[in-house]
Amino acid sequence: MLPEEFERIALAAGREGVRMEFVHGRIGVKAAPDGDHDEIIRWVMKQCLQQRPDLWLYPERGLRVETYRKGHAKPDGVLAPEGSFAGQGEWADADRAVMVVEVTSYDTDTDRRDRDEKPRTYAETGIPVYLLVDRDSCEVLVHSEPEDGQYVSLVRRPFGKTVALPDPVGISLDTEPFKAWVR
Template identity: 55%
Template structure:
């Protein structure tokens, strides 16, 4: 028997249509649809944005062919879904002509920066690692401002990430292949509350 909480709130196709219309009329929110549940989160704060700028700069310097995109992704795992990572690392032209929601085959890494809201724990630490592993995204980078840690998820097996490394801000972090970039995380200490 399926519990009511396990039932999807809407079909993936309904979410895509809903997001297309709502996204044109309401500013200041981001929509996601993960594990059959609609998620609405506020637009990130200035420190959050600065962290994504920092990550993009490092990635471009290390691998000029790549870019950290602000791209919605179709997560074709359990129940289908749509996620808008804080950053999506892929070739600079990977999403040209793809629209609001792109498939994940060209994605090397997704990044999330925790927000200071009540949904962060469930969304960024539980649901997204599972959804991204199911979509076989090679690396999920979580920059956790609450704990001042960087969490690197890698080696997706289609259900979960087999490797999870947790390092405090200030340590050097190597993002495994296919990313192959090292991060000096000392500057992250400047962008936490």
């Protein structure tokens, strides 16, 4: 399938409660975020803004991803310098992104999508940091140092611990509040 075909399907199927992505040549459907999911994104955004006011966390920013088989993903958040996506459409180039953030949803596809396909896709695209807030395991995973289509560094911290997000992000993220936003 060509990316243009995906865009037509995604536009036509834009029903409430789901978001579509095109990753590794496959269409994926992502559950719409719940309130706790939104609170996690709000907290990450607040921490980024306080510690790195030169960067902005863009919620649900559509990115063109992958170097092979062009794809499209809508991460829960994309951290990039302010103004990075001005003039771009729904699907923007990922070259200005310094970090993508995903928060797991309580659906059957989250394991394959967020824990397997997304790290590979974001590493292939060259995004320096992938932060996964895993509500199932109650931990954060920080993937960094993309090399040859994979992240060579992975740091796991349980909710409640502070985790260092490496450069070019360069902030410390307090994950204590995440404990209140899981089922």
